[in-house]
Amino acid sequence: MQSSSVAGTPGAPHVPHVAAHFASREVQDHAARLGMWLFLATEILLFAGLFVCYANYRFAFPDAFAAASRELDLTMGTINTLVLITSSFTAAMAVHYAKEGQNKQVVWMFVLTILMALGFLVIKYFEYSHKFHVHQLPGPYYAYDKIQLPGVSMYFTIYFLSTGLHAFHVIIGMIVLGWVTLKAMRNEFNHSNYTAVELGSMYWHLVDLVWIFLFPMLYLI
Amino acid sequence: MSPSSSIAAEPGAVPAPDEHHEHHPSYLVDGTTVKSWLLTLDHKRIGVMYLIWVLLFFLIGGIYALIVRLELLTPGPTIIDAMTYNRAFTMHGVVMIFLFMIPAIPGAFGNFMLPLMLGAKDVAFPKLNLMSLYLLLSGAVIAIWGMINGGMDTGWTFYTPYSTHTTTTVAPILFGAFIIGFSSIATGLNFIVTTHTMRAPGITWFKMPLFVWAMYATACIQVLATPVLGLVLLLVVGENIFHFGIFDPARGGDPVLFQHLFWFYSHPAVYIMVLPAFGVMSEVVATYSRKNIFGYRAVAFSSLGIAFVGFFAWGHHMFVSGQSTFNAGVFAVLTMLVGVFTAIKVFNWVGTVYKGAVDFKTPFAYFCGFLYFTVFGGMTGVAFATASLDVPWHDTYFVVAHFHFIMVGATIMAFMAALHYWFPKMFGKTYHEGWGLVSAALIILGFNATFIPQFLLGNAGMPRRYYEYPERFQTLNVASTAGASLLAFGFIIAAVYLTYALVYGERASANPWHSRGYEWLTESPPPTHNFVGPQPTYTEEPHFYVEPEKAEVPDAV
Numbered sequence: 078m079q080s081s082s083v084a085g086t087p088g089a090p091h092v093p094h095v096a097a098h099f100a101s102r103e104v105q106d107h108a109a110r111l112g113m114w115l116f117l118a119t120e121i122l123l124f125a126g127l128f129v130c131y132a133n134y135r136f137a138f139p140d141a142f143a144a145a146s147r148e149l150d151l152t153m154g155t156i157n158t159l160v161l162i163t164s165s166f167t168a169a170m171a172v173h174y175a176k177e178g179q180n181k182q183v184v185w186m187f188v189l190t191i192l193m194a195l196g197f198l199v200i201k202y203f204e205y206s207h208k209f210h211v212h213q214l215p216g217p218y219y220a221y222d223k224i225q226l227p228g229v230s231m232y233f234t235i236y237f238l239s240t241g242l243h244a245f246h247v248i249i250g251m252i253v254l255g256w257v258t259l260k261a262m263r264n265e266f267n268h269s270n271y272t273a274v275e276l277g278s279m280y281w282h283l284v285d286l287v288w289i290f291l292f293p294m295l296y297l298i
Numbered sequence: 299m300s301p302s303s304s305i306a307a308e309p310g311a312v313p314a315p316d317e318h319h320e321h322h323p324s325y326l327v328d329g330t331t332v333k334s335w336l337l338t339l340d341h342k343r344i345g346v347m348y349l350i351w352v353l354l355f356f357l358i359g360g361i362y363a364l365i366v367r368l369e370l371l372t373p374g375p376t377i378i379d380a381m382t383y384n385r386a387f388t389m390h391g392v393v394m395i396f397l398f399m400i401p402a403i404p405g406a407f408g409n410f411m412l413p414l415m416l417g418a419k420d421v422a423f424p425k426l427n428l429m430s431l432y433l434l435l436s437g438a439v440i441a442i443w444g445m446i447n448g449g450m451d452t453g454w455t456f457y458t459p460y461s462t463h464t465t466t467t468v469a470p471i472l473f474g475a476f477i478i479g480f481s482s483i484a485t486g487l488n489f490i491v492t493t494h495t496m497r498a499p500g501i502t503w504f505k506m507p508l509f510v511w512a513m514y515a516t517a518c519i520q521v522l523a524t525p526v527l528g529l530v531l532l533l534v535v536g537e538n539i540f541h542f543g544i545f546d547p548a549r550g551g552d553p554v555l556f557q558h559l560f561w562f563y564s565h566p567a568v569y570i571m572v573l574p575a576f577g578v579m580s581e582v583v584a585t586y587s588r589k590n591i592f593g594y595r596a597v598a599f600s601s602l603g604i605a606f607v608g609f610f611a612w613g614h615h616m617f618v619s620g621q622s623t624f625n626a627g628v629f630a631v632l633t634m635l636v637g638v639f640t641a642i643k644v645f646n647w648v649g650t651v652y653k654g655a656v657d658f659k660t661p662f663a664y665f666c667g668f669l670y671f672t673v674f675g676g677m678t679g680v681a682f683a684t685a686s687l688d689v690p691w692h693d694t695y696f697v698v699a700h701f702h703f704i705m706v707g708a709t710i711m712a713f714m715a716a717l718h719y720w721f722p723k724m725f726g727k728t729y730h731e732g733w734g735l736v737s738a739a740l741i742i743l744g745f746n747a748t749f750i751p752q753f754l755l756g757n758a759g760m761p762r763r764y765y766e767y768p769e770r771f772q773t774l775n776v777a778s779t780a781g782a783s784l785l786a787f788g789f790i791i792a793a794v795y796l797t798y799a800l801v802y803g804e805r806a807s808a809n810p811w812h813s814r815g816y817e818w819l820t821e822s823p824p825p826t827h828n829f830v831g832p833q834p835t836y837t838e839e840p841h842f843y844v845e846p847e848k849a850e851v852p853d854a855v
Contacts, residue, residue, distance in 0.1 A: 104495050119524070126525075126530060134552070216542035230549065
């Protein structure tokens, strides 16, 4: 049995940053982390559907997929991969600084992360606009003269759907990190209260992780 | 009684409501403004709001069902034209599955009971909980907007390539279902985290009530399967608007891929609907048999077993899709495993009733109906899992009758049982037992009269979803429609006496059924923070009843 601060006991003393229905900060942090892990699992499963589509149509149209994937700009893709991996590093460093209560450093690390996210989107924009220019587009909008294999438009359908969904997650991630940065600017984090930094960073690692799968799938093989 | 039993079921163990009334008003009267309900973070109020909405959706889905049944009264056109008929059965399926059966028990009773059963003040994420209710409602509004502005004629399975080409309003309805999926994920996520982190001291994993185990297994499916449905619905919406061709054979797309992705969710979704029902019934059968549940661990693990195996059974929906014989065999065997886990539960429930001191109240009547529907519906499910039998029955009324027996029969029985069993706890009022039994009898009879003819129709070869049929099928169709009317009548009676009880019912005691469930350790209705005074201690199992021959069985209140 535990002391009076157990969940469900009226009159338990109020602890700052702990919601009334939680027994303690440890429980609250455990709940928040577990919730985030589960949420990230659902995100991976969301992308998994697109991976299944890719696998299915790559099996159906191997030549078209091989030819179309060579049309992607490998240099830009590689730079973007490096940018995202570096941004994941700065996000991880933010957690490290938050644990030490160095809110200023947390702000810097997240500002760097968000800038790199922006850089990723800019590079993506150049890639997309080139594809639009030469009409390497999904489904009925595909009108690229040099490759006319059956199923080639399917490759670009999956390319735009999966990178588009990923870019959408990049934007969400920037908003999440921006919100945590504001909290860090208000000096909110210390050695016992840094869950928001940790969760925001976890979300950013997911965005990174999905790209780590998308990059070889679309650009390399 | 043993000394330790003083913790639990005895009415005297709970402070009389009036003593604390001023300091701890019940959750129903703690704040009476509309805003205090609409913006509440209290899991009990959210549960009640869920209950109100799912009952409304049940009514809408039921009206569509009656329209479909009335249309099939005669072989030719009866009351509506063919296109309206297509829209009616589609909307019957969409509303009943996405807006009633999936959210009903977890949303209404899971939200209300799960924290009470874990001795917690609330679920882990109260704001997320409220958000999941509003996600459900916004999804419902978008879908119903689509229904009014054109409707959809694809059937609730949205099979491609038809759904990507039909000119009816597919996009808003599928987008509504996509949002409803988010609501389902949020509820499941919340329940998993609550079960992991919010258990009161003393409630170990194997002291959790079986309803909690069932909700936990359900939540695992909700979290792991729904995102895939979300993606595939988005793909169909995109396909319907932009014609990308991802499921369109004319552009090299693969409609069977849609079926794989769709059933990867929608087969486990069957267990999202029926596992909560199993959980409710485990509580009900122990309470009204006045016996500890037989094989607690087996019942708990079989919930997880069903959740696990349920993910590997989707291929049985595709026996006629050109799947290889080997695949069909694998999926057949995996599907039958679900029957093994369900049988574990059924035998344990029967073992619980055996030599119990049965108190034949309305929820127990629904338990009897439930047992029958589960065994009958489940056995036809095993028959369907046999690929060679599935082929002639495929897309006939035999399928319709089978899934209505197991999914709807079992779920409705459990929903009605839960509504009656927890009615005193939720609203602090008692209902009329006699009318409860009459309505239960009518509903069970009506259900049989509706769907047994459909088994016969399907076996005779009548396909599902057809607007017209040969005259030789008419007698059975008339019987089925008559049964549906009886069923509707049973529900109307229940609606009337329950509404009456809500207003004029006698005040219920804290534990009118003398149950040993943890949720009865607090007042009826519970105060806002669930418990008054010191936290209850949990030293015994949640279904701990003294052997009937040793116990004095108290009279029902």
